[in-house]
Amino acid sequence: MNETSYIKALDSTAKQTEPAIRKTLEWLRLPKGSKVLDVPCGTGNHMKWMLEAYPDTHITGVDIAREHVQYAKSKLNQAGKGGSCQFTVGDMNNLEFDNNTFDLVWCCDGLWPGPKEVGCPAEQPYDILNHMVRVTKPGGKIAILFWSSQRLLPGYPKIEAALNNSDYALRPWSEKQSPEMHFTYTPVWLKKVGLNNIQIKTFAADIKAPENQLEKEGLQLLFDMFWGESEAQVSKEIWKKFKNLTNPRSDEFILNNESYAGILTYTMYTGIVP
Template sequence: MMTDLDYLSLASAMHRLTEPAVSSAISLLPLVPGSRGLDVACGNGDHSLWLARAAKPDGCVFGIDICKEGLVRAIESAKSAGLKGELAFLQGDVCSIPFPDHIFDWVWCADCLWPGPRSQGFLGMNPLPALEELVRVTRPGGTVALLFWSSQKLLPGHPLLEARLNATLVACYPFQEGWDPRAHILSAPLWMNEAGLMDIRGRTFVADIQGPLSDQAQDDLQLCFQMLWGRAAEELPEKERENFRVLCSNCSADFIAANQYYYGFITYTIFTGRVAAGSLIIAN
């Protein structure tokens, strides 16, 4: 999990690496012709764009985010992709979504509901208020989908180094020692049950990263190594820090992603739940 500034500087690279997994997750949405969807915390809008393409013909997608810089990029990419009527963006808070009740057929929310301290830019330890907002704007029978980057194996041949990097406090961020297990993203089915969703399912999709990698993919992977473990490596003894530098830096002669037989993967886990048919609020 990253700060918003980190996110925007890395988003395109991470999305290039993970698009196959995210696209597979998108295929679980009920994208019937004419469906109307919402991408909550849409960031730089890449997912919104893929969602809008998948919702064709006649579907439409709205993306909302609290961060203006992300929305500016999202609007630019939608323009360059030639998507006009079918994709729109506006500024909005996931805790108070600027739409009326029950108007979306599906709502997508990727990597936003990570429980964490508000002081560090998270939504707080309890994801329920935000999740209830997603449920509120979804029609009865519609789908709420939460997506999370859930794991990766990116250092083939170096399982101990990778395990040690992953076991650092920084790599587990924002989750911390002693936290309630329900504050972990894989507890999302519990949250969804508490939010009244039905037919809750989790599925995990893989983005394979296979050599020989293009220069662009190698650069993306180098950014990914830095994002995941740049600070984590500082918690390790010098010998392992050095190993990390040698394997994970694209100026090194032994850069792991330059190996033509490189293979690694990243997983995304999607949790879907259906809004109960009886949940429509009828005003007097």
């Protein structure tokens, strides 16, 4: 995916992810004046929602993709939030900030361990987490979030289960990696880098029938993102049905059902820096 399509993907799926992320932010109860690092900041959606929830916060957004950073910057400026945030193009493997700088490090869908070729920042999470610990103040918090599940094919649980069992849906984790490299081990990662008071909390968002073309495209993108290349690992019948359910030209197109309803969840793992 090129950077323009990646930006479009992040923004057109934001409508679906926004309720879960906003609930997560609310649950964090950030103290006034908190200094936050959002890494990777992507197209800046979370920075915008964080500043709406906590206007006194100072947020630094870091992403390795210059295009994402530029796009995020103009989005925050347009929203009138530019004064409370700054941006850096940078690699999360090498956070160029002083020790003890931030009250919170927020890292959403960024710490997937795996091969760099598929967009993962590192094969293992520990070096990056140690950098995060270094730049966080004692008593500060590290919040690692992952998109943790979805139900997007209402009425077709067996088809969805079969698709979810494919290597493509499970990437970047693969059976070549140890179980410890799957995101569900995040509490172990946080413990290993010395964090205290580790907590896990999952937030859901309900997905309703799309109201316009952009929302429709956002959901189609999700179908493609999760299962677009799962064909080799499911039966012919399942693949055919999946294609019919997700093809806008098919009579069975699932998003034409005005009662369409899906679910997605984000899981947040937090720990306190000693």
